[in-house]
Amino acid sequence: MPTLKEVAKYAKVSITTVSxxxxxxxxVNPETRERVQRAMRELDYQPNRVAxxxxxxxxxxxxxxxIIPDIQNQFxxxxxxxxxxxxxxxxYAVILCNSDENPNKxxxxxxxLQSESVDGIILPPIHQYSKVVEGLIESGVPVVCVDRKxxxxxxxTVVINNVRGGYLAVKHMIDFGHRRIAILTSSSQFSSFEExxxxxxxxxxxxxxxxxxxxxxxxxxxxxESAYLFTKELLKLHHPPTAxxxxxxxxxxxxxxxxxxxxxxxxxxxxIVGFDDMPWARAISPPLTVIKQPGYEMGRRATELLFQRVExxxxxxxxxxxxxxxxxxxxxxxxx
Amino acid sequence: MPTLKEVAKYAKVSITTVSxxxxxxxxVNPETRERVQRAMRELDYQPNRVAxxxxxxxxxxxxxxxIIPDIQNQFxxxxxxxxxxxxxxxxYAVILCNSDENPNKxxxxxxxLQSESVDGIILPPIHQYSKVVEGLIESGVPVVCVDRKxxxxxxxTVVINNVRGGYLAVKHMIDFGHRRIAILTSSSQFSSFEExxxxxxxxxxxxxxxxxxxxxxxxxxxxxESAYLFTKELLKLHHPPTAxxxxxxxxxxxxxxxxxxxxxxxxxxxxIVGFDDMPWARAISPPLTVIKQPGYEMGRRATELLFQRVExxxxxxxxxxxxxxxxxxxxxxxxx
DNA sequence: GTGAAAGCGCTAACAG
DNA sequence: CTGTTAGCGCTTTCAC
Numbered sequence: 001m002p003t004l005k006e007v008a009k010y011a012k013v014s015i016t017t018v019s020x021x022x023x024x025x026x027x028v029n030p031e032t033r034e035r036v037q038r039a040m041r042e043l044d045y046q047p048n049r050v051a052x053x054x055x056x057x058x059x060x061x062x063x064x065x066x067i068i069p070d071i072q073n074q075f076x077x078x079x080x081x082x083x084x085x086x087x088x089x090x091x092y093a094v095i096l097c098n099s100d101e102n103p104n105k106x107x108x109x110x111x112x113l114q115s116e117s118v119d120g121i122i123l124p125p126i127h128q129y130s131k132v133v134e135g136l137i138e139s140g141v142p143v144v145c146v147d148r149k150x151x152x153x154x155x156x157t158v159v160i161n162n163v164r165g166g167y168l169a170v171k172h173m174i175d176f177g178h179r180r181i182a183i184l185t186s187s188s189q190f191s192s193f194e195e196x197x198x199x200x201x202x203x204x205x206x207x208x209x210x211x212x213x214x215x216x217x218x219x220x221x222x223x224x225e226s227a228y229l230f231t232k233e234l235l236k237l238h239h240p241p242t243a244x245x246x247x248x249x250x251x252x253x254x255x256x257x258x259x260x261x262x263x264x265x266x267x268x269x270x271x272i273v274g275f276d277d278m279p280w281a282r283a284i285s286p287p288l289t290v291i292k293q294p295g296y297e298m299g300r301r302a303t304e305l306l307f308q309r310v311e312x313x314x315x316x317x318x319x320x321x322x323x324x325x326x327x328x329x330x331x332x333x334x335x336x
Numbered sequence: 337m338p339t340l341k342e343v344a345k346y347a348k349v350s351i352t353t354v355s356x357x358x359x360x361x362x363x364v365n366p367e368t369r370e371r372v373q374r375a376m377r378e379l380d381y382q383p384n385r386v387a388x389x390x391x392x393x394x395x396x397x398x399x400x401x402x403i404i405p406d407i408q409n410q411f412x413x414x415x416x417x418x419x420x421x422x423x424x425x426x427x428y429a430v431i432l433c434n435s436d437e438n439p440n441k442x443x444x445x446x447x448x449l450q451s452e453s454v455d456g457i458i459l460p461p462i463h464q465y466s467k468v469v470e471g472l473i474e475s476g477v478p479v480v481c482v483d484r485k486x487x488x489x490x491x492x493t494v495v496i497n498n499v500r501g502g503y504l505a506v507k508h509m510i511d512f513g514h515r516r517i518a519i520l521t522s523s524s525q526f527s528s529f530e531e532x533x534x535x536x537x538x539x540x541x542x543x544x545x546x547x548x549x550x551x552x553x554x555x556x557x558x559x560x561e562s563a564y565l566f567t568k569e570l571l572k573l574h575h576p577p578t579a580x581x582x583x584x585x586x587x588x589x590x591x592x593x594x595x596x597x598x599x600x601x602x603x604x605x606x607x608i609v610g611f612d613d614m615p616w617a618r619a620i621s622p623p624l625t626v627i628k629q630p631g632y633e634m635g636r637r638a639t640e641l642l643f644q645r646v647e648x649x650x651x652x653x654x655x656x657x658x659x660x661x662x663x664x665x666x667x668x669x670x671x672x
Numbered sequence: 673g674t675g676a677a678a679g680c681g682c683t684a685a686c687a688g
Numbered sequence: 689c690t691g692t693t694a695g696c697g698c699t700t701t702c703a704c
Contacts, residue, residue: 051681
């Protein structure tokens with residue numbers, strides 16, 4: 001690959017001039033500029049981003065970091081796509097990291113990203129209190145949280161109103177006459193799942209339904225398998241639930257599989273509401289009623305926030321709370 | 337972030353020595369080494385990858401590039417995960433790029449990656465003849481193709497036997513007595529889809545079934561919508577097919593949706609075989625018969641190949657052809 | 673066994 | 689308007 005120096009020699013100017021025509025900064029004599037541009041074209045010159053990054057202090061690296069739990073979770077794929085699209089629009093590339101909810105991996109990647117001098121980092125933090133992430137913010141690295149928040153208020157954040165999401169789902173089932181409604185959720189650790197559970201409880205309370213601990217299953221939200229097992233248990237209960245609320249797309253799959261295996265008819269024998277409106281949700285039979293989160297849009301907004309912060313590091317942190325929507329399809333119906 | 341220099345000062349040695357203890361190269365006096373290591377620990381030193389990359393010529397950047405059509409296609413998510421896992425094992429980070437099958441985007445990202453001095457690039461090339469990619473290989477950048485091949489033989493490649501995948505699917509339907517079997521595939525451009533179609537035709541031929549052009553639908557493989565429309569058309573045919581083979585996971589979803597909308601029973605009224613064994617395939621009712629491709633494993637193998645090439649740039653190129661498997665579930669049955 | 677010095681490709685003062 | 693110079697943080701000869 002040609003370097004600045006070679007272009008300079010070819011165009012018979014100094015490297016500074018070449019650098020100038022690239023960065024549009026100072027005015028360069030039109031003729032000179034033209035000559036340099038031709039040289040760049042003819043040599044097929046591409047600035048070396050690594051050198052640029054090393055030299056430039058902040059906000060010019062054209063690289064950003066994105067740490068997610070697992071790219072195989074489609075909800076995160078949506079976020080990633082949103083991030084990439086906005087990044088691409090600004091000639092940014094993104095380093096993608098999978099943390100597997102493992103704080104050590106998160107830490108490792110955070111170090112790598114910092115060491116790569118990325119302009120900023122987007123992530124759903126594994127812990128709501130995170131020394132590492134907070135340290136990062138303090139040290140001036142632009143960070144935006146997406147999907148999950150940090151307890152500390154002073155961070156740009158994009159989340160959805162999870163309490164409302166949970167409420168909407170459960171309210172919908174109650175409206176159909178259900179009173180024994182089970183929930184498949186995560187053991188408390190992630191703000192999002194805690195909130196969805198809170199929404200579930202609020203809805204029950206508002207309709208004078210006593211929560212039944214047997215219907216609240218808390219497991220690993222990454223595991224379709226555990227949701228499957230929980231659902232099996234649920235269905236074997238003496239008083240089984242007439243409706244199930246699965247709080248993410250993976251758990252929904254587990255619930256669905258168990259229900260089908262038991263030859264139950266949806267929604268006649270049991271109603272199901274999922275979380276996340278994945279492509280398969282409308283293709284299956286019956287189509288699945290879900291709480292939709294705008295993953296792609298969340299990714300976009302988070303990235304825009306990040307760019308804003310890169311440009312103005314001392315702007316006041318913003319919290320964007322997006323609204324989940326209930327999409328009613330055929331997997332929910334009157335309780336029999 | 338502390339630099340080499342600061343560590344050196346802190347440990348009262350020269351930066352060279354610090355560099356040495358990091359890279360384990362020359363022997364360093366045990367005492368000195370210990371002192372330096374303590375300094376690094378106490379200052380929480382992290383080598384600056386950007387500087388390392390700029391300085392080092394090849395194969396030490398600890399960064400690799402991955403260009404895929406779209407991360408929202410779960411098959412590619414699997415590949416990405418395979419790549420990341422192997423990369424993580426070697427302290428590598430990966431830059432992820434979405435090409436949307438757009439050669440300009442592919443080209444843009446290829447330039448970016450080269451300009452980032454990545455150690456290597458993994459991609460399913462958009463075109464089977466690709467000047468850009470071939471140029472890259474010629475210029476010495478380690479490249480490995482995954483999922484799709486280049487016509488040029490001299491590239492490391494990891495693909496599946498797509499002809500066989502197509503054959504397996506269709507043979508399975510023929511065994512159930514089907515003779516009017518439709519295929520939803522891509523307009524010819526991608527080697528993988530061409531081959532799946534070839535497998536389809538081979539199977540028909542081997543069983544003396546005349547291919548019917550009306551049953552061969554070629555569209556955009558990224559579009560669930562187009563598969564949906566095609567399926568609708570197919571079902572309205574005077575002699576509609578009794579079975580449908582969808583050649584990727586997105587198209588499968590479109591077919592499923594159309595079939596359900598027409599209130600057809602699977603497999604009683606129509607059999608369906610999908611391509612790609614996505615998590616939802618076993619959760620739906622009836623569970624979907626599919627041709628499974630080992631996406632995750634393909635990503636792993638591709639990355640291993642890449643690392644081998646980084647270590648030995650003049651090793652002979654390897655072509656790994658993995659086998660697809662037919663997973664029989666309940667979406668296929670006797671023709672009525 | 674250790675240090676001094678050069679330089680990767682680029683940007684940013686500082687002169688002219 | 690253009691060129692000279694000094695590094696960014698690191699690796700790598702080449703001396704000592």
